[in-house]
Amino acid sequence: xxxxxxxxxxxxxxxxxxxxxxxxxxxFTGPLVCGASGDCERVQTxxxxxxxxxxxxAYGAGGYLVLLVIAMVGLxxxxxxxxxxxxxxxxxxxxxxxxSCYLTALELFVIHAICRWCVVSAVLITAIFAASVWGLMKxx
Amino acid sequence: xxxGQSLKPFYIxxxxxxxxxxxxIARSMGGSGTAVPAAVLPLPIAVAxxxxxxxxxxxxxxVEVAEYSDFQCPYCARFSVLQFPxxxxxxxxxxxVRWRFMNFPLDGHPNTRPAHLAAGCAREQGKFWEMHxxxxxxxxxxxxSRRPERVLREYADHIGLNRDQFDQCMQTQRAMPEIEADRxxxxxxxxxxxxxxxxxxxxxxxxxxxxxxxxIVDSIAPVNPPAAPRAGAARR
Numbered sequence: 001x002x003x004x005x006x007x008x009x010x011x012x013x014x015x016x017x018x019x020x021x022x023x024x025x026x027x028f029t030g031p032l033v034c035g036a037s038g039d040c041e042r043v044q045t046x047x048x049x050x051x052x053x054x055x056x057x058a059y060g061a062g063g064y065l066v067l068l069v070i071a072m073v074g075l076x077x078x079x080x081x082x083x084x085x086x087x088x089x090x091x092x093x094x095x096x097x098x099x100s101c102y103l104t105a106l107e108l109f110v111i112h113a114i115c116r117w118c119v120v121s122a123v124l125i126t127a128i129f130a131a132s133v134w135g136l137m138k139x140x
Numbered sequence: 141x142x143x144g145q146s147l148k149p150f151y152i153x154x155x156x157x158x159x160x161x162x163x164x165i166a167r168s169m170g171g172s173g174t175a176v177p178a179a180v181l182p183l184p185i186a187v188a189x190x191x192x193x194x195x196x197x198x199x200x201x202x203v204e205v206a207e208y209s210d211f212q213c214p215y216c217a218r219f220s221v222l223q224f225p226x227x228x229x230x231x232x233x234x235x236x237v238r239w240r241f242m243n244f245p246l247d248g249h250p251n252t253r254p255a256h257l258a259a260g261c262a263r264e265q266g267k268f269w270e271m272h273x274x275x276x277x278x279x280x281x282x283x284x285s286r287r288p289e290r291v292l293r294e295y296a297d298h299i300g301l302n303r304d305q306f307d308q309c310m311q312t313q314r315a316m317p318e319i320e321a322d323r324x325x326x327x328x329x330x331x332x333x334x335x336x337x338x339x340x341x342x343x344x345x346x347x348x349x350x351x352x353x354x355x356i357v358d359s360i361a362p363v364n365p366p367a368a369p370r371a372g373a374a375r376r
Contacts (some may be wrong), residue, residue, distance in 0.1 A: 005150055011347050012154055016161035020168065024353070075147060111222070 001080055007089050007128045008071035014064035014124040021057035021117060025049055028079030034116050043115035048106050056103065060121060063096050067128060082135070089134035096125040141257070192321050194259075194268050197238035202361035203231075203340055205353070208326045210334040211256055211275050212249035212283050218274040219347055221336055222308040226350040236357055241272065243322035243332055251288040251321075258292040260300065260308050260315025305355040 032041035044048065050055050068088060074085030102121040107114050156188065206316030210218045231237040243260075245252040255275050274295040277283075282291035289310065296306045309315060326336070329343075337344040338355055348356070 005147075009154060009157070011160075012157055016165065020165050023165065023169065033168070131312070 003087065003131040003138075004074040004089070005026060005131045006131045007093075008075065009129070010067055010124050010128045011064045011067035011086035014121055014128075015061055015068060017117060017121055017124070018057045018061035018064055022055045022061055025057055040115040040117060043107055043111055043113050043118060048103075048111065051076075059099075063092065063099075063125075067092055067096075086132055086135040090129065090136060093125055093129035093132055097122075097129045100125050126135055147201035155342055161348060167233060167270055180253065192318065192325060193240040193242040194263060194272075194294055196269060197232040197291060198235045199238065201232075201235055201238040203236060203357050204238045204240060206338040208242045208322075208334060208336040208338075209244045210249060210252050211259065213246065213334045215347060216335045217276045217298045219277040220272070223264050223348070223350045224354075225340040227353060231354060236361060236363075237353075241268075242326060243319040244326045244331060244336070245319065245323060246334060251282075251285065251315075252260050254292060254310075255282065255289045256315060256319045257310055257315050258289075258295065258306075260318055261309035262296065262301055262310055263315070263363070265301050267299050267301060271301075290374070310324065 008020070031096050051059060070085050070092065073079055074089070078084055098116075103118060104122055107118065156305055199260065209220075211217075227237070227239070230241050243256050245256050259271045259275060262268050277294070278291065278295065282288040285291055292310075293303075293306070296303060329338075335347055339353075340360065344356075
């Protein structure tokens with residue numbers, strides 16, 4: 001169950017981070033606490049920080065929330081022997097990893113600025129994916 | 141791992157992280173936000189609107205933004221590439237903002253005058269904004285070039301200008317008086333850096349993001365009742 005605990009903790013951090021970035025994008029917070037380079041603002045205020053009218057970070061928040069719920073359900077006594085929560089963790093976080101790759105490529109090659117918080121999010125989602133795959137392989 | 145009791149410390153830790161995270165986020169919301177810079181409110185009588193420059197948007201738009209910009213200035217390019225597309229789509233094309241581009245070539249930029257000339261020559265053929273976009277997006281290609289005209293000529297071809305007319309315009313520099321007039325207008329207003337923005341005549345103290353500008357526009361002309369959408373911006 002350790003991989004589900006790890007996934008839950010990482011998903012919670014990702015959720016908090018995504019909520020913070022979403023609130024910044026919607027204008028509810030002050031300047032991003034993200035170093036002095038201005039790159040975070042540059043990324044977060046670029047046109048690619050929105051998708052179908054919603055901040056990209058809001059999709060991240062939704063994804064992390066789903067992951068958190070799956071991990072918590074998987075930790076419940078009734079589901080601890082059931083491998084399906086781990087499979088779902090791998091599927092959802094796998095989609096997240098692919099989306100993070102796309103966003104990171106945009107930062108590197110189109111916007112030419114790296115948002116540190118986006119990198120943190122990419123690391124978190126990759127770690128959740130790795131934990132899920134590890135859980136599937138080890139039947140932890 | 142046994143369920144229930146052994147997971148209790150984990151759940152407590154998770155709860156502590158959640159509470160701490162929410163508290164940090166709530167604290168960040170206590171700041172001034174990206175909303176309206178205090179420097180632009182309340183709005184005074186317009187002082188900067190002039191008859192020159194290149195205008196995009198509706199004559200009846202309630203807000204006019206004048207942008208004093210230098211084509212070789214990297215901050216201007218950054219604004220143009222990252223913020224202006226959203227501004228054009230959501231504020232200008234919806235009839236809420238009229239945009240006035242004012243040429244402000246800085247003396248320290250050796251290649252900026254050919255670029256402003258190219259935009260002026262494109263304007264003759266009704267394609268100022270296409271050249272504006274091309275020049276900013278390709279700034280890295282011509283800004284340090286020994287022969288910027290060559291790159292600018294490629295842009296002219298790319299956006300479909302009549303090449304002979306463009307070349308003749310560039311050689312005679314006949315767009316230069318308009319550019320100089322904009323520059324002098326800026327000088328008279330005390331513009332000393334680019335990009336500099338005036339919203340209904342009031343100078344902004346910083347380069348706005350789309351969100352900040354939208355907040356300013358909302359504060360001047362709220363979207364209640366909704367502004368009648370326009371099919372497209374008038375391009376002049």
